[in-house]
Amino acid sequence: MAVARRSFDAVVVGAGGAGLRAALQLSEAGLSVAVLSKVFPTRSHTVAAQGGIGAALGNMGEDSWLWHMYDTVKGSDWLGDQDAIEFMVREAPKLVYELEHFGMPFDRNENGTVYQRPFGGHSQNFGERPVQRSCCAADRTGHAMLHTLYQRNVRARTQFFVEWMALDLVRDASGQVLGVTALEMETGEVMVLHARATLFATGGAGRIFSSTTNAFICTGDGLGMAARAGFPLEDMEFWQFHPTGVAGAGVLITEGVRGEGGYLLNKGGERFMERYAPNLKDLASRDVVSRAMATEIKEGRGAGPHGDYLLLKLDHLGPEVIDKRLPGIREIAKKFADVDPVKDPIPVVPTVHYMMGGIPTNYHGEVVVPGFSNGRGDAEAVVPGFYAAGECACASVHGANRLGTNSLTDLLVFGKAAAESIIKFLKENPGRKDLPKDAAERTEARLARLDGQKNGESVAEVGMEIRRTMQAHCGVFRFPDMLAKGVKKIREIADRVTRTQVKDKSRVFNTARIEALELDNLIEAARASMVSAEARRESRGAHDRADHHSRDDSNWLKHTLWYKDGDRLEYKPVHMKPLTARPIEPKVRTY
């Protein structure tokens, strides 16, 4: 099969917050850029972010990037790289102002500045008291931000390939990344997009769990492509459970509800967070709140007929505040929980929300791997031509637990940083390397296998099996025997993934085929997560093990790297040295 080829300076895979911020920078620099997206850009999952963007603007009272940095390091349970964290929190205000200049409809204060609300784990003066740091547009910040970035890209005439799914990375014999193969969904055509630089901004993989706030499209496509091409995945055992997903539906209720003054109750009407986090209470960081909720449910204090959820109370805020600051939440609660929060509390449970791990990068958005053949054999050699930003990347600014609002900050800061690295790389490397003859080989083999498969299992069935296994074996509380069994199960499922069958053979918008191709990515994310979790014998951030209750800095203050090849693990050190600030030494983490 002859596969069509097109050449660009840069290919950006994914058009969520990180992809669009990067694309804008690249387009405005006059480069030829192709932005690929499985969905129309404004349908990317950034659109569902609610609560805000973390940046120490100090509009509501004193704030400082040093405090934001401290909160982020502490929130990460000291697994975050302090150089990357310093870079992010110092860049954040500039990027928020820039977004405002692009037209973002931020909420405003009386004096005309951007309104900021309190959020979990964000504090004044190194943990003393809550601070208002979250820059928001009601409870639709992600929607406002994604549309603003898309609009700005319309102005910059960015070239989009809408409803194109990237399938595999193209590497040459030296290991350099030279683009991707991709499928045009409407026609079923495959193409090689030859690029001098390739940026992954493909988002998370929350769809490996059955109970998730994530959209259907969050299938870890970048992770699957990277893993198949031989790149490791970092810190995949760290999955954030958001404290407030609507019970049963999984739909997100922003932490902004608690930021605006809402709080959680158990069945006895007790504000139980006072027991678990006496200082910040309901605004402790997400891993802490989710664990407290899971404990309440486990110990029989859950609400509802089956005692399996807790109650988020916000009626005391009054209809005015709710309609002004949290209108989307009111809509969601009515639709998905049959509750009007102006009168009644919302039933909520901890729900999978965010992947702290991902493709290893440095704070320039460059992908870094140990002992890359062209590198100096160090632990973090830069892969020429390959970049990642946003949830699919692990810089690592979130470490073992991300603070609310830092995901949007991450998208903006590292989307832009990666684009600037690309611009620099292209200037310094003016030539274009040829595509290898077998550029599309892996992709063609996958498609041919799927077309020819007989007597295979359905994609829906195997997908369900992945989600059930992850949910049961790799949840809020993790147990050594369950993890060991989980690894065995996930490896068996990985085998079944290679034998799935699609009945629909049409070329035109074949979504069954798309789902089968996504399954190849989901399984890599799931396997990386389970294997990494089983191996980490400590409790840190979102990873909580029944047999090792505390953090173990002497043995485990290190990043995990999982390789698909051999299903094996390596580790690399955490960057404890910031760029200019004083290092924040590990200590006991309380809120």
Added chain:
Amino acid sequence: MRFRIFRYDPDKDEKPAMRDYDVALDPHDRMLLDALVRIKEQDDSLSLRRSCREGVCGSDAMNINGKNGLACITKLSDLKEPVELRPLPGLPVIRDLIVDMTQFFKQYHSVKPYLINEDPPPEKERLQSPEEREELDGLYECILCACCSTSCPSFWWNPDKFVGPAGLLQAYRFIADSRDQATPERLDDLEDPYRLFRCHSIMNCVDACPKNLNPTRAIGKIKELMVRRSV
């Protein structure tokens, strides 16, 4: 629960047909999209767009028992059986419930849907009062699902010339923004027998919008501004 779904695959079908499905639902299946996911488990050839499943991404707009809406926030308990599902009207069908939205987005892009302000940006944010910001409420929340434009007879007849309710709502979103400096140019661009004035206030758009926005009101405001500047 019983469904009648519009099916058409240009790769093998000569013409479209309605196909019946009877599907056993799980007690957790609450929204129409849940039922469609179940149907797809049985018949993987059913094609539709979907993503966020909570009404913010705008992917799964379709015609549900004769009315445009989002499958993910349409409650099954509110639907009369058999539930008749068709692609959004007025746009070319690519396959099954998937329509070609090129024309819709072309109209959206035609209104220059981005802030125009040629002043050098200040070091910090541009100031905007809460009252000025409030002018954007009911406008910026649009999710570009196309439920409104594809329920509008004027858009059906002139999709290439009439901007349509979604595009006009966004045109007004920027006109209404205290930070935007291009109101005269934006009004000039719309002062045309088709681009704006094909709206005859039929108000199907208001009825169809799953986010409870009101494009007709926004269009009225644009017309008002045009009248005001001509006197």
